[in-house]
Amino acid sequence: MADPQRFLNQISDADEFERKLLGSLQRVQPPADAKSEAWARIEAQVAAVALVSATLASTAAAGSTATAVASSAGSPLTVTPLVLKALGSKLTLGLALAGSVLGASALLWTPFHSRPAPSVASVAPPARATLPEPIPAAIATEEPATAPRIAVPASERPAKASAEPNASDRLNAESALLTQARAQLRRGDTAEAERSLARLRANFPKGVLGQEREVLAIELLLAQGNTEAARRRANAFIAAHPKSPHSPQLSRLAGDP
């Protein structure tokens, strides 16, 4: 049996208003900048997943805590879907972690002008990591409520007796602190957000999430009403990281009068 005539077809039994109503849906199109904005986010997430996966792979396979992070920072990491798939369970962890990590940068995509206001921030210029920093004990113990809950297979957990935290632990701690700073900024607590960012800078001066930290610092400046400083920092960021997925959005800020 053949398919019926489509309503939008003139010879169907639909009346004119039915066709016009249905046809109106065909004219609904995405906004002009939607495609580029979504692509920037996708790039950022793929990059974060690749970075985390590479870190975990190197940790698990070689016992060397920093090799993958160092190599990914030193030269562009090419991670295809097949490679990611091959990472198996580590990818699951990577995705979960990337979700929490990128939650921090997600704030970037909300309208800048919708943020809360007042005071001043001083956060370090962006620094992309070559080696993650050791976890400061203060962070590891102070932030349990905001640390991402990630189920790590027993075989990948560090021995309890080990005094040296591995790359995954350090990234977790850095991510947790960044997530906390973001949550504080989102609820309008700029003073606390500023303190958290200062701790991030002090404890992870060459953190893996240096770019995300800097973006959050710029957002904090905006929230505090310090537009000029935010614009300067945005320009510095773009100059330092022209290919960063954050740069297009920051360019708009930098270009605003």
Next chain:
Amino acid sequence: MSEPPADFRALYDAHFDFVWRSLRRLGVREPDVLDLAQKVFLTAYFKLPEFEGRSLVSTWLFGIAQRVASDYRRSAPVRREVATDDAELEAAAGDHQDFSSESEARRLAHAAEAILNKLPEPQRTVFVLFELEEMSGQDIATLLNVSVGTVRSRLRLAREAFRREVKRLSAGTAGGRKEAV
């Protein structure tokens, strides 16, 4: 920083508008479409090695979009906010005799979306695929993993519901015009 490969970018460029439109037609509110489109393409990126080329890429992406939209529509806040209310529907439609301007076209589209939002999800999906994406009954059946008979049954029910709502809308706006005079 690692970047998605160029061929994935080409796939994205070729299908972004399609995915965006599909999500809207599947009941995703405009402010949320970008987030969900991102989710669809990230899912596609990680599932790309599993894509066996047995269907069109657009059909495959629609399948992902459908699952993403389905999860979205099941979430409680969305259920509360999706426009299905009669007054809102009529306000969106306004006077359907005058839809020449851009704003009127938008109002009509909102009204049509509000009607689609009233359809049960399985009917809505078939209706959108058949009437707007112009897929055949057989292709829809393959995509949704149901029989062609089920597709036709859902389409018939969806059409009846669509017509019922349009009729109600027409009556409502006509009544409104009479009162205004």
